[in-house]
Amino acid sequence: MDILSIISAKREGLRLSREQIHHAVQGFTAGRIPDYQMSALLMAICLRGMDLRETVDLTEALVASGRKLDLSDVPGPKVDKHSTGGVGDKTTLVAAPIAAAAGVTVAKLSGRGLGHTGGTLDKLESVPGLRTILSPAAIVEQAGRIGLVVAGQSGEMVPADKKLYALRDVTGTVASIPLIAASVVSKKVAGGPDGVVLDVKAGSGAFMKTLDAARELAVCLVEVARGLGLKATALVSDMDQPLGRAVGNALEVAEAVDVLSGTGPDDVRELSIALAARMLAMAGEAGIEAAKRRATEVLDDGAARKKLAEMIEAQGGDAQAATEPDGFLPRAKFLSEVTSPSGGVVAAIEAEAVGCAARELGAGRMRAGDAVDPAAGITLERKVGQTVEKGEALAVLHTSREETLENAARLVEAAYSIQPEAPTGRPLLLDVIE
Amino acid sequence: MDILSIISAKREGLRLSREQIHHAVQGFTAGRIPDYQMSALLMAICLRGMDLRETVDLTEALVASGRKLDLSDVPGPKVDKHSTGGVGDKTTLVAAPIAAAAGVTVAKLSGRGLGHTGGTLDKLESVPGLRTILSPAAIVEQAGRIGLVVAGQSGEMVPADKKLYALRDVTGTVASIPLIAASVVSKKVAGGPDGVVLDVKAGSGAFMKTLDAARELAVCLVEVARGLGLKATALVSDMDQPLGRAVGNALEVAEAVDVLSGTGPDDVRELSIALAARMLAMAGEAGIEAAKRRATEVLDDGAARKKLAEMIEAQGGDAQAATEPDGFLPRAKFLSEVTSPSGGVVAAIEAEAVGCAARELGAGRMRAGDAVDPAAGITLERKVGQTVEKGEALAVLHTSREETLENAARLVEAAYSIQPEAPTGRPLLLDVIE
Numbered sequence: 089m090d091i092l093s094i095i096s097a098k099r100e101g102l103r104l105s106r107e108q109i110h111h112a113v114q115g116f117t118a119g120r121i122p123d124y125q126m127s128a129l130l131m132a133i134c135l136r137g138m139d140l141r142e143t144v145d146l147t148e149a150l151v152a153s154g155r156k157l158d159l160s161d162v163p164g165p166k167v168d169k170h171s172t173g174g175v176g177d178k179t180t181l182v183a184a185p186i187a188a189a190a191g192v193t194v195a196k197l198s199g200r201g202l203g204h205t206g207g208t209l210d211k212l213e214s215v216p217g218l219r220t221i222l223s224p225a226a227i228v229e230q231a232g233r234i235g236l237v238v239a240g241q242s243g244e245m246v247p248a249d250k251k252l253y254a255l256r257d258v259t260g261t262v263a264s265i266p267l268i269a270a271s272v273v274s275k276k277v278a279g280g281p282d283g284v285v286l287d288v289k290a291g292s293g294a295f296m297k298t299l300d301a302a303r304e305l306a307v308c309l310v311e312v313a314r315g316l317g318l319k320a321t322a323l324v325s326d327m328d329q330p331l332g333r334a335v336g337n338a339l340e341v342a343e344a345v346d347v348l349s350g351t352g353p354d355d356v357r358e359l360s361i362a363l364a365a366r367m368l369a370m371a372g373e374a375g376i377e378a379a380k381r382r383a384t385e386v387l388d389d390g391a392a393r394k395k396l397a398e399m400i401e402a403q404g405g406d407a408q409a410a411t412e413p414d415g416f417l418p419r420a421k422f423l424s425e426v427t428s429p430s431g432g433v434v435a436a437i438e439a440e441a442v443g444c445a446a447r448e449l450g451a452g453r454m455r456a457g458d459a460v461d462p463a464a465g466i467t468l469e470r471k472v473g474q475t476v477e478k479g480e481a482l483a484v485l486h487t488s489r490e491e492t493l494e495n496a497a498r499l500v501e502a503a504y505s506i507q508p509e510a511p512t513g514r515p516l517l518l519d520v521i522e
Numbered sequence: 523m524d525i526l527s528i529i530s531a532k533r534e535g536l537r538l539s540r541e542q543i544h545h546a547v548q549g550f551t552a553g554r555i556p557d558y559q560m561s562a563l564l565m566a567i568c569l570r571g572m573d574l575r576e577t578v579d580l581t582e583a584l585v586a587s588g589r590k591l592d593l594s595d596v597p598g599p600k601v602d603k604h605s606t607g608g609v610g611d612k613t614t615l616v617a618a619p620i621a622a623a624a625g626v627t628v629a630k631l632s633g634r635g636l637g638h639t640g641g642t643l644d645k646l647e648s649v650p651g652l653r654t655i656l657s658p659a660a661i662v663e664q665a666g667r668i669g670l671v672v673a674g675q676s677g678e679m680v681p682a683d684k685k686l687y688a689l690r691d692v693t694g695t696v697a698s699i700p701l702i703a704a705s706v707v708s709k710k711v712a713g714g715p716d717g718v719v720l721d722v723k724a725g726s727g728a729f730m731k732t733l734d735a736a737r738e739l740a741v742c743l744v745e746v747a748r749g750l751g752l753k754a755t756a757l758v759s760d761m762d763q764p765l766g767r768a769v770g771n772a773l774e775v776a777e778a779v780d781v782l783s784g785t786g787p788d789d790v791r792e793l794s795i796a797l798a799a800r801m802l803a804m805a806g807e808a809g810i811e812a813a814k815r816r817a818t819e820v821l822d823d824g825a826a827r828k829k830l831a832e833m834i835e836a837q838g839g840d841a842q843a844a845t846e847p848d849g850f851l852p853r854a855k856f857l858s859e860v861t862s863p864s865g866g867v868v869a870a871i872e873a874e875a876v877g878c879a880a881r882e883l884g885a886g887r888m889r890a891g892d893a894v895d896p897a898a899g900i901t902l903e904r905k906v907g908q909t910v911e912k913g914e915a916l917a918v919l920h921t922s923r924e925e926t927l928e929n930a931a932r933l934v935e936a937a938y939s940i941q942p943e944a945p946t947g948r949p950l951l952l953d954v955i956e
Contacts, residue, residue: 095694099568123558128693131565134533259562260529 293439336465770899
């Protein structure tokens with residue numbers, strides 16, 4: 089078996105065998121297969137596709153390249169949650185505490201975003217003192233003790249995925265559903281849960297711009313996860329406008345705490361309950377409606393907020409961040425309002441443009457390794473469907489770098505579409521792949 | 523303009539602009555664009571294709587990467603000849619002397635084969651003393667003085683093609699008609715002729731296995747050459763069985779001399795006359811029938827053989843190699859007959875298998891830079907349509923490495939298909955693209 093025949097087979101549109109896929113992944117990870125051959129194979133996969141069996145084999149090969157987290161000593165059901173990424177998506181900080189408060193262990197290995205704002209790790213690290221770099225033993229211990237832990241993935245897990253993703257990023261080979269699915273599912277499998285609930289975003293602020301594309305990815309993710317022995321359910325949710333009002337690391341933690349305190353935006357609450365309910369239903373006997381009632385219960389009685397506080401404390405942060413976030417989270421030095429140039433109804437908010445503005449303000453990174461400003465970001469004062477008078481605030485910008493305000497304000501103003509009439513909105517929850 | 527957007531555009535099936543193509547080629551040649559990005563782009567081109575305009579732009583960018591041979595001081599018409607490569611194809615050594623003897627200047631820049639036997643340069647170098655590494659000034663001088671020169675391409679010509687081809691070779695991206703056409707035509711343009719006659723091979727011993735594929739390549743080659751301002755005609759010729767009887771470097775020179783002496787195999791004579799006639803017709807006023815008569819005339823009256831002798835002498839070889847090749851060409855130490863396991867009619871001779879056997883015997887190279895054995899090769903004692911008794915010779919193997927005989931014999935025996943009935947053959951000349 090040689091890599092050239094594997095590349096040629098995929099170029100001709102043939103299915104690769106399990107042996108061929110493992111040979112390519114192992115050789116590439118070990119450095120025997122050079123980047124230039126792997127990138128040719130990746131482009132052939134982008135254009136010729138991979139069927140389910142090939143994608144499962146690829147995922148398995150990625151997992152096999154590193155270590156897995158062993159949660160077998162943690163009693164009870166373990167369920168993970170994953171979002172394909174959107175602007176203002178802080179549902180992990182709500183749904184995971186709900187699930188944990190209701191008795192499902194959530195040991196989530198998360199990443200740092202290369203997107204508009206940081207990833208879940210960056211968001212959590214805006215809580216002063218909170219550590220996300222934990223040893224496997226510490227992750228397992230905390231999972232067993234309080235049922236909730238969110239930590240960074242160690243370099244020893246799925247190294248093949250890291251190397252492959254870095255190559256895809258610079259060779260125009262990111263946009264492939266089988267490659268995306270293998271990357272996502274390999275990381276989930278390595279985290280050792282019984283199952284995973286996936287939140288696939290669709291819309292202008294998501295990687296998948298259309299509902300059809302998002303649905304296709306969701307189906308692939310669920311099938312591949314099951315092919316690797318994981319339970320899986322996917323929600324397809326709207327990302328045409330940012331989720332909630334807060335975009336930025338500390339701002340999003342504060343909003344998550346608001347939701348856990350019963351005061352946050354409805355959309356974040358609705359999607360978090362939907363995700364948590366799927367996690368509960370996956371873990372136990374309860375049907376989805378009973379799970380939804382149970383999720384709402386532990387959210388409304390404060391148990392979920394208490395669980396988040398326990399996790400923050402366990403990871404070195406001050407638990408009061410989960411009760412009085414305003415006093416315990418960093419605040420930006422410069423705040424600036426973006427006002428509406430006209431009166432009317434907000435017809436749309438381009439999520440991607442808002443994300444770009446947040447990154448401009450310091451909330452995200454341009455390159456891996458860049459630091460993020462935990463306090464930077466945007467709070468949206470108007471969401472789709474709300475009315476605004478000319479000169480009233482559309483959003484507030486937060487940054488420690490004053491010079492970024494002008495450009496960010498331009499981006500945010502352009503992101504808003506103000507119309508005379510209210511738009512016909514689409515629901516937040518677009519589909520469920522069970 | 524950045525390479526990632528160029529890769530993505532081609533991945534999506536878009537046409538690349540002239541600027542995008544030049545940016546990619548220049549950046550790659552200068553080392554600013556790494557191999558792994560170029561190989562992704564090459565695979566996208568393999569699978570998405572390139573239209574004529576893109577292919578012409580690519581060819582132009584390859585030519586622009588290096589120097590061109592300036593033949594403008596050489597009076598009269600200058601016509602080049604190119605074959606896409608087959609087993610036993612020694613027509614350059616016949617057609618070019620015919621054309622030169624009839625008054626057309628042929629200054630051919632040739633390559634070393636990575637195939638089953640050497641390229642034209644390797645074949646010529648089997649003549650003791652003959653040099654193929656000539657300075658541009660020496661090439662122009664010889665072209666002006668005797669009208670015939672065959673030399674190696676200098677490293678300063680089309681360096682982008684050399685670098686690109688080396689990458690294609692190891693990334694499964696050779697099989698692309700636009701990429702093949704750009705590579706071939708760029709080298710022809712750099713050689714500075716007025717026009718080129720192409721011999722596109724079709725069959726088991728050729729890169730293009732089917733007539734349709736060969737015809738498609740021939741049309742593309744002609745259109746791209748014309749797009750670069752070159753006159754162009756292509757013949758499509760059969761390569762289902764080896765051409766002539768000799769396969770191997772010195773053996774093929776000897777057979778070419780036989781043809782120039784009126785005693786060689788009919789198929790080599792027929793194709794060489796057809797190619798030379800196209801070269802004459804391209805150079806002058808004469809129609810193709812008059813050109814064929816003229817080509818036959820200078821072949822039959824010995825003028826073409828005399829021209830080859832002049833060229834051999836001009837390049838440092840002994841001119842007697844063109845009159846008494848047996849005494850002036852190296853001979854192999856070990857000769858061994860392959861006999862027929864059954865009686866019947868030769869229905870087919872797998873050209874590729876014969877080529878592999880010749881390489882095994884030392885006539886070709888496995889890696890660039892390997893030396894070839896000038897005396898090694900195969901002489902076919904039976905061609906398609908001829909009868910053979912059980913135990914009679916099918917072929918004779920020539921080598922200086924006795925240990926290769928057994929495996930080569932097995933390959934050659936398996937290459938022959940012996941049937942009770944004569945096959946319905948296909949003509950040597952399959953099509954002409956004018």
